[in-house]
Amino acid sequence: MAPICGCVDSSATRVGSISGRNALQEQSDVSNSAVNNGKDSIDRLTPQQRSHLLPWWLWVSFILVLGVWGTTVLSGKGGLLVSLCRSNLCSNLRCSSPRPLGTKRHARRAFEKTVQAEQSGTPRRVRKATSRVVLFTAIFGRPPPNFFPIFLKSAEHSGVDYIIVGGGDNLPPLPANVKQINIRWGDMIDLLSDRLFGGNPLPEIQHAKPYKTIDTKPTFGYLFREYIAEYEFWGHIDNDMIMGNVTHFVAPLLDKYDIITPLDRDCTTNCDRTWGPFTLYRNVPKITELFKTGPTGLYNTYNNPATFFFDEWGGSTRRYYNQSMSAIINLQVKPLHLRHYHHGIPVGWDGECHKSADIRACECTFSRENNSYHVIWNRTALGYGGKQVYPVLLCHFQSGKHETARIFYETPDTRVQEMLDAPTLVWSYYEGFHLPR
Numbered sequence: 001m002a003p004i005c006g007c008v009d010s011s012a013t014r015v016g017s018i019s020g021r022n023a024l025q026e027q028s029d030v031s032n033s034a035v036n037n038g039k040d041s042i043d044r045l046t047p048q049q050r051s052h053l054l055p056w057w058l059w060v061s062f063i064l065v066l067g068v069w070g071t072t073v074l075s076g077k078g079g080l081l082v083s084l085c086r087s088n089l090c091s092n093l094r095c096s097s098p099r100p101l102g103t104k105r106h107a108r109r110a111f112e113k114t115v116q117a118e119q120s121g122t123p124r125r126v127r128k129a130t131s132r133v134v135l136f137t138a139i140f141g142r143p144p145p146n147f148f149p150i151f152l153k154s155a156e157h158s159g160v161d162y163i164i165v166g167g168g169d170n171l172p173p174l175p176a177n178v179k180q181i182n183i184r185w186g187d188m189i190d191l192l193s194d195r196l197f198g199g200n201p202l203p204e205i206q207h208a209k210p211y212k213t214i215d216t217k218p219t220f221g222y223l224f225r226e227y228i229a230e231y232e233f234w235g236h237i238d239n240d241m242i243m244g245n246v247t248h249f250v251a252p253l254l255d256k257y258d259i260i261t262p263l264d265r266d267c268t269t270n271c272d273r274t275w276g277p278f279t280l281y282r283n284v285p286k287i288t289e290l291f292k293t294g295p296t297g298l299y300n301t302y303n304n305p306a307t308f309f310f311d312e313w314g315g316s317t318r319r320y321y322n323q324s325m326s327a328i329i330n331l332q333v334k335p336l337h338l339r340h341y342h343h344g345i346p347v348g349w350d351g352e353c354h355k356s357a358d359i360r361a362c363e364c365t366f367s368r369e370n371n372s373y374h375v376i377w378n379r380t381a382l383g384y385g386g387k388q389v390y391p392v393l394l395c396h397f398q399s400g401k402h403e404t405a406r407i408f409y410e411t412p413d414t415r416v417q418e419m420l421d422a423p424t425l426v427w428s429y430y431e432g433f434h435l436p437r
Contacts, residue, residue: 274313365426
């Protein structure tokens with residue numbers, strides 16, 4: 001018996017014989033006779049018997065559903081016909097190729113393959129992301145500080161995924177939700193040149209200091225778009241921080257907004273709309289490619305050794321405001337109907353901690369309780385009145401890493417491991433990381 005295949009026999013072009021046509025005519029006569037007999041049978045039914053017959057439209061619906069199901073079972077991915085067509089049973093038949101996988105699945109496979117190849121040590125199996133959000137952070141110019149494992153531990157329990165751009169071969173072991181794209185600064189410049197300027201070289205950026213990295217952060221969602229296809233949001237962060245329960249704070253906002261920043265700003269006029277340590281963008285081209293629409297030339301931003309603070313509002317003096325993401329969003333918020341959240345998310349920021357001489361000024365506590373991690377900011381010592389203690393999205397050590405650099409960067413590895421093993425660790429402005437007292 002010939003195999004049953006959903007394929008076209010390439011030799012089936014023969015002309016039927018006269019006897020074949022006669023056989024078809026006889027079959028047609030038999031069919032017409034059966035139809036007439038069927039009509040006579042229906043005419044002899046009583047009205048009560050006819051009422052039990054299914055209406056014609058129900059029969060049509062049943063046949064359509066059966067046809068769709070049959071097509072899926074026989075011809076769909078992994079279906080019977082596809083399996084047969086791949087086997088030797090259909091070696092003489094022309095079979096259509098199986099339909100390609102979706103773009104997102106291809107992108108995820110490429111992401112896993114790239115990350116596993118580039119990670120130092122034994123590649124771990126990359127799990128399918130369960131988060132709607134992925135956050136980029138970059139490390140160029142210097143190795144990560146000794147406290148970096150503390151950042152990684154907080155990231156592990158924050159509820160979202162992370163991608164480290166750069167970092168070299170000496171990163172500590174990464175949690176399952178943290179991946180690395182291990183490229184050098186020179187590779188990053190080449191990527192900017194190729195993807196943004198058609199290969200036009202950027203000679204001046206070669207002279208930039210590592211801090212120039214912050215100007216590249218708004219481009220990460222575009223430059224590395226094949227790595228984040230399955231996420232709904234991407235964002236950029238710093239890594240001189242402790243991450244809190246990110247999901248808790250941003251989940252209620254994801255369906256309502258396109259751009260999310262913790263800043264609390266009055267945006268009735270031009271305002272600061274993005275924040276370097278944490279900004280989220282919806283992962284769609286209209287939002288991800290906003291950085292291309294600035295009022296000044298993008299090429300000048302990158303073919304320049306100066307730092308423009310492109311990820312925020314052009315620096316504390318707003319000197320480069322016109323070459324900033326805040327300027328771009330202010331220009332496009334109405335024409336593109338951008339939904340921008342700027343009503344504040346609590347964060348711990350140490351930029352004002354120097355106002356108090358209290359040794360416990362600006363404490364950030366990272367603790368585990370019932371398998372859940374919390375980050376609490378305490379700024380009571382700053383004298384704003386009453387107890388100022390509350391959970392936060394993150395703690396950012398922007399000033400402390402400079403004011404207490406020795407404490408911040410020279411914490412012994414053994415001490416860091418001791419804090420990682422403890423259920424609670426504390427950071428304070430004047431003392432750096434330590435165990436609770």
